[in-house]
Amino acid sequence: VESSIPEHMREAWKKFSPKGFTTKDEFESEAVKHIETTLARSLFNCDELAAYSGTALAFRDRLIIDWNKTQQRQSFADQKRLYYLSLEFLMGRALDNAMLNVGLKNVAKDGLADLGFRIEDIIAQEHDAALGNGGLGRLAACFLDSMATLNYAAWGYGLRYRYGIFKQEIQDGYQVEIPDYWLDFNPWEFPRHDVSVDVQFYGWVNKYTNDEGKQIVSWQDGEIVTATAYDVPVPGYGTPTVNNLRLWSSKASSGEFDFAKFNSGEYESAVADEQRAETISAVLYPNDNLERGKELRLKQQYFWCAASLHDIVRRFKKSKRKWSEFSDQVAIQLNDTHPTLAIVELQRILVDMEGLGWDEAWTIVTSTFGYTNHTVLPEALEKWSVPLIQNLLPRHLQIIYEINLQFLQSVEKRFPKDRDLLGRVSIIEESQPKMVRMAYLAIIGSHKVNGVAELHSDLIKTTIFKDFVKVYGPDKFTNVTNGITPRRWLHQANPRLSELIASKIGSYEFLKDLTLLNKLEPFVDDKEFKKEWAEIKYANKVRLAQHIQTTKGYSVNPKALFDIQVKRIHEYKRQQLNIFGVIHRYMAIKSMSPEERKKLVPRVSVFGGKAAPGYWMAKTIIHLINKVGEVVNKDPDVGDLLKVVFLEDYNVSKAEIIVPASDISEHISTAGTEASGTSNMKFVLNGGMIIGTLDGANIEITREIGEQNIFLFGNLSEDVEDLRHHHFYGDYKVNPELVKVFDCIKKGTFGDEGAFGALISGIVEHGDYYLVSDDFNSYCQTQDLIDEAYKDQDAWVTKSITSVARMGFFTSDRCINEYADTIWNIEPLDVAEEKEVRART
Ligand code: GPU
Structure with a gap:
């Protein structure tokens, strides 16, 4: 390509193509230029937001240079690429991450100081990409970070929601949702108006035989919506690789926006058409581990899958390769079942549009896709009603039926006597109305299916997908235990700890090879090191205490034990168990003599997390936590011994403050319900201890860090079924200590007792599905053990250091390498040459 451009032109481009800043002065010059020209501000009206914008634009320019080169390099290398399809990318803030990744945070810090700003204040101006x-x-966000850092040619594909996850406020103890309009100023995205795909909905299918006697299928007369690409650069750490996250935005197609209507005075209906199209990418569905079968959600899924697939196919076709080479060039990973329609869409493209035979196409499809399952909870498994799909995507429904027919025929051949099996593995559930089981379609259309932690991957094989193990054999199913990026969750969130670790093990290499943390173990008895370690934890607690002071208006004692549970509010995650434990503790304190109280370890119980707006029970839990806080926090008998804090609007940037400040964090789901959990890894990596059940990745964390370094409690996953059965058919009694807690609530101690009735009756009368009562004793006893252990600070710090030293396994780098080797069959790009060129200039 390059040789087709005349020499003198190439020279001119080379001479003037930007190199990017490296020094403080260059940074200042770039930032000030942006503030004065791009933003049209001056020294006299440059507030912190303008300073943020100028800084972000300066760093953005730097990223773009590497980003363009990366994309050229990847196109030129012509290797296989990975496409990660996810309806969600919870990226958080980008500036701090960009500064650290290109290694210029200190340059920016000094430059901003020259201009009169503190870098922390500037970083805090950025709106989370939520x-x-x-x-x-x-x-998905951690994976993008690892894929770039490890130099994989990998793209993310998602939706560009105008509204991210809602902002949470607490009013009178209740959650209130505020829309999160985040696109006012977003320097991290690039509209690509030249990259668009027309996506069709509704219409009907026309089948006919053409003049050459060939069967033609055409899907016609539908409604067209245009997908426009918005690209977000994803920088790797300490590497020239900057990958691409492509987000699709919907608008009425220019053909569709009806100028005739517009001109003839039907202004309103023309605008309504346009708005209907834009609605598709307007808002993120705020449900976690729940599917509700709304038509707009299905539209979002197809819109995003179709746009992404056409983009991928277009790129492949430029290479002029044979179709049979498609899966040598393309791997697509499905983040849960949300993108399952991509399987059907690729089959449609190959058969209807490219004219391949069914079997040839299906071989290509199944060797391209991999599917990751993230839950066994039945209410989260996607099913779409047949009439809904029939109406919205008539051709896709036909293809789904054909896939199912062929699959069932092959099953029948292999298991001729098992009629029930056919019904059980059918993609179509024979209900009223019939439903399409998306997970089954995803399994059938993929070559590998994985769970996200060992226990979870075992459970999917023995429960929800058991019949498919029978059909395909066990090798189609595998495990890839989740991981987190140590760049954001250690280096960025806890810079002092990162620096201390680097000083001990000699470099920051551990950020790229987390197993190097094991070099810390020899220092567990180093007095000076332990002192610094403890000081850093304390400083992080002081910082969180300040955050609590400014956001909640009261003070907490940073010397107290900080006990933290932050995650989505969900009954299976059991925040109710935690708050009942807090009430139990409160009652115990109230009944003690002043002497007894003196022996107690003061504790701050911190909660944070959003409830889905329609999840009434989760909202009730939030309400109870807030009401308990109101009473406990002003009770003079209690004082510093117990504080209960509900932090509003938990999100990624708040997690970066909260996670480094924990002594204990809670990962207390009913065994067998949390697929993995990833905050458990974040907390331990930051030197916190865990109280947890034998669930998800807690089990593997225990194996790595040692049983003496974690506080486990509760029933095992294999006993859950029997316990639930017993609740309904045995002589079941609620734990008496828990009954006292309920009595305390019912007395009105925390206000209107009626408000919490359902929470109590769910346990007392309706079978206690999440086994709160069964685990209550064990939970409270373990909390007492934690108090005892915390009194021996020296031993506590030893546990903390030992645990961090053994966390190497839980980096998302390891995780991505496993996907690359065992599922995607891709290799990293060699960037040594690029690094050398850069070092020379
Ligand atoms: N998860 Br399904 C979600 O956050 N949302 C969902 O809708 C579904 C799963 C989580 C799992 O609950 C958690 O255990 C896991 O660590 C995480 O996905 C990533 O695999």
Whole structure:
């Protein structure tokens, strides 16, 4: 390509193409230029927001240079690429991350100081990119970070929601949702108006035989919506690789926006058409681990899958390769079942549009896709009603039926006597109305299916997908235990700890090879080191205490034990168990003599997390936590011994303050319900201890860090079924200590007792599905053990250091390498040459 451009032109481009700043002065010059020209501000009206914007634009310019080169390099290398399809990318803030990744945070810090600003204040101006609900979306963000850092040619594909996850306020103890309009100023995205795809909905299918006797299928007369690409650069750490996250935005197609209507005075209906199209990418669905079957959600899914697939196919076709080479060039990973329609869409493209035979196409499809399952909770498994799909995507429904027919025929051949099996594995559930089981379609259309922690991957094989193990054999199913990026969750969130670790093990290499943390173990008895370690934890607690002071208006004692549970509010995650434990503690304090109280370890119980707006029980839990806080925090008998804090609007940037400040964090889901959990990894990596059940990744964390370094409690996953059965059919009694807690609530101690009735009756009368009562004793006893252990600060710090030293396994780098080797079959790009060029200039 390059040789087609005349020499003198190439020279001119080379001479003037920007190199990017490296020194403080260059940074200042770039930032001031942006503030004065791009933003049209001056020294006299440059507030912190303008300073943020100028800084962000300066760093953005730097990223773009590497980003363009990366994309050229990847196109030129012509290797296989990975496409990560996710409806959620919970990226958080980008500036701090960009500064650290290009290694110029100190340069920016000094430059901003020259201009009269503190870098922390500037970083805090940025609005979180909150295009996700919780763990699933944040995992996708950690994966992008690792894929760039490890130099994989990998793209993310998602939706550009105008509204991310809502902002949470607490009013009178209740959650109130505020819309999160975040696109006012977003320097991190690039509209690509030249990259668009027309996506079709509704219409009907026309099948006919053409003049050459060939069967033609055409899907016609539908409604067209245009997908426009917005690209977000994803920088790797300490590497020239900057990958691409492509987010699609919907608008009425220019053909569709009806000028005739417009001109003939039907202004309103023309505008309504346009708005209907824009609605598709307007808002993120705020549900976590729940699917509600809304038509707009299905539209979002197809819109995003179709746009992404056409983009991928277009790129492949430029290479002029044979279709049979498609899966040598393309791997697509499905983040849960939300993108399952991509399977159907690729089959449609190959058969209807490219004219391949069914079997040839299906071989390509199934060797391209991998599917990751993130839950076994039945209410989260996606099902779409057949009539809904029939209306919205008539051709896709036909293809789904054909896939199902062929699959069932192959099953029948292999298991001729098992009629029930056919019904059980059918993609179509024979209910009223019939439903399409998306997970089954995802399994059938993929070559690998994985769970996200060992226990979870075992559970999907023995429960929800058991029949598919019978059909395909066990090798189609595998495990890739989740991980987190140590760049954001250690280096960025806890710079002092990162620096201390680097000083001990000799470099920051551990940020790229987290197993190097094991070099810390020899220092567990180093007095000076332990002192610094403890001081850093304390400083992080002081910082959180300040955050509590400014946001809540009261003070907490940073010397107290900080006990933290932050995550989406969900019954299976059992924040109710935690708050009942807090009430139990409160009652105990109230009944003690002043002497007894003196022996107690003061504790601050911190909660944070959003409830889905329609999840009434989760909102009740939030309400109870806030009401308990109101009473406990002003009770003079209690004082510093117990504080209960509900932090509003938990999100990624707040997590970066909260996670480094914990002594204990809670990962207390009913065994078998939390697929993995990833905040458990974040907390331990920051030197916190865990109280947890034998669930999700807690089990593997225990194996790595040692049983003596974690506080486990509660029933095992294998006993859950029997316990639930017993609740309904046995002589079941609620734990008496828990009954006392309920009595305390019912007395009105925390205000209107009626408000919490359902929470109590769910346990007392309706079978206690999440086994709160069964685990209550064990939970409270373990909390007492924690108090005892905390009194021996020296031993506590030893546990803390030992745990961090053994956390190497839980980096998302390890995780991405496993996906690359065992599922995607891709290799990193060699960037040594690029690094050398850069070092020379
Ligand atoms: N997860 Br399904 C979500 O955050 N949202 C969902 O809708 C579904 C799963 C989480 C799991 O609950 C959590 O255990 C896991 O660590 C995370 O996905 C990433 O795999």
